[in-house]
Amino acid sequence: ELVRQHRARYRRKRRRAAIPTVAIVGYTNAGKSTLLNALSQANVLVADMLFATLDPTTRRVKMPGGREVLFTDTVGFIQKLPTTLVAAFRATLEEIGEADLILHVIDITHRNALQQAATVATILEEIGATHAPLISALNKIDRLADPSILSTLLAEFPNSIPISAATGQGIDLLLTRIEEVLNADLVPLRVRLPYQQSQLLALLHEHGHIRREEYGPQGTLVEGLIPARLSAQFRPFAL
Structure with missing residues (x-):
């Protein structure tokens, strides 16, 4: 038990x-x-x-x-x-x-x-x-x-x-x-993550596939793939 x-x-x-x-x-x-x-x-x-x-x-x-x-x-x-x-x-x-x-x-x-x-x-x-x-x-x-x-x-x-x-x-x-x-469970992702959301960027690096990553004044622009079960966490930052 x-x-x-x-x-x-x-x-x-x-x-x-x-x-x-x-x-x-x-x-x-x-x-x-x-x-x-x-x-x-x-x-x-x-x-x-x-x-x-x-x-x-x-x-x-x-x-x-x-x-x-x-x-x-x-x-x-x-x-x-x-x-x-x-x-x-x-x-x-x-x-x-x-x-x-x-x-x-x-x-x-x-x-x-x-x-x-x-x-x-x-x-x-x-x-x-x-x-x-x-x-x-x-x-x-x-x-x-x-x-x-x-x-x-x-x-x-x-x-x-x-x-x-x-x-x-x-x-x-x-x-x-x-x-x-x-x-097969991965979904496309395009987000701009504020720099204070570094934990989400780390999550992407660990569990996603990043195709594009650019740093700008308003945060990090990221395009790639993420497991569908994680996608809800990124919706507030979707482009």
């Missing part, structure tokens, strides 16, 4: 900061933790927070376009997840439900890869985590003996990227795709 309360406070703080979140899900041993480590090594790792044994590990990663995103590693799913385990891992499951995007890691070398992927999809539906866009990472392509399996899975999962979390193959392409999906 303490873990749940801690995570709830953290999620509220995170939503206020408007940092997008990606929940990494998958069948047990699919390579989720390895992928999170690969993402951290490929980018600037700002924070690494391990809250509790049953709590997810979350890392802040700088995306190719400069936007910061939180990636959360979650408990590995198994078929027929017992009710007692669902209760124990409630903090993790709630984290998935709060995510802006779900990254489904699939071990394509496993003979039951399709069945495992279906199990994950079923559990996501059971916990009500079907609201967010989903990208499938077809993992362990470096260990794939039969390349035709990859073609089958690419057809089965249209919104998927082949990767190897172990070697880093495909990670850049995966990050680019994730960024494209997350940026």
Whole structure:
């Protein structure tokens, strides 16, 4: 219960900061933790927070376009997840439900890869985590003996990227795709911010995409993109 309360406070703080979140899900041993480590090594790792044994590990990663995103590693799913385990891992499951995007890691070398992927999809539906866009990472392509399996899975999962979390193959392409999906919530912005509103300018630099920034006698003229959930704060200064 303490873990749940801690995570709830953290999620509220995170939503206020408007940092997008990606929940990494998958069948047990699919390579989720390895992928999170690969993402951290490929980018600037700002924070690494391990809250509790049953709590997810979350890392802040700088995306190719400069936007910061939180990636959360979650408990590995198994078929027929017992009710007692669902209760124990409630903090993790709630984290998935709060995510802006779900990254489904699939071990394509496993003979039951399709069945495992279906199990994950079923559990996501059971916990009500079907609201967010989903990208499938077809993992362990470096260990794939039969390349035709990859073609089958690419057809089965249209919104998927082949990767190897172990070697880093495909990670850049995966990050680019994730960024494209997350940026779909951005809206155009053209404002003149008074100099006393420096906190709003800092917010833009951290969470937006600035295309033009000019300093004048009445404040800073800024044009760019901002997450829709932050746009209300800038309306008083819109041009």
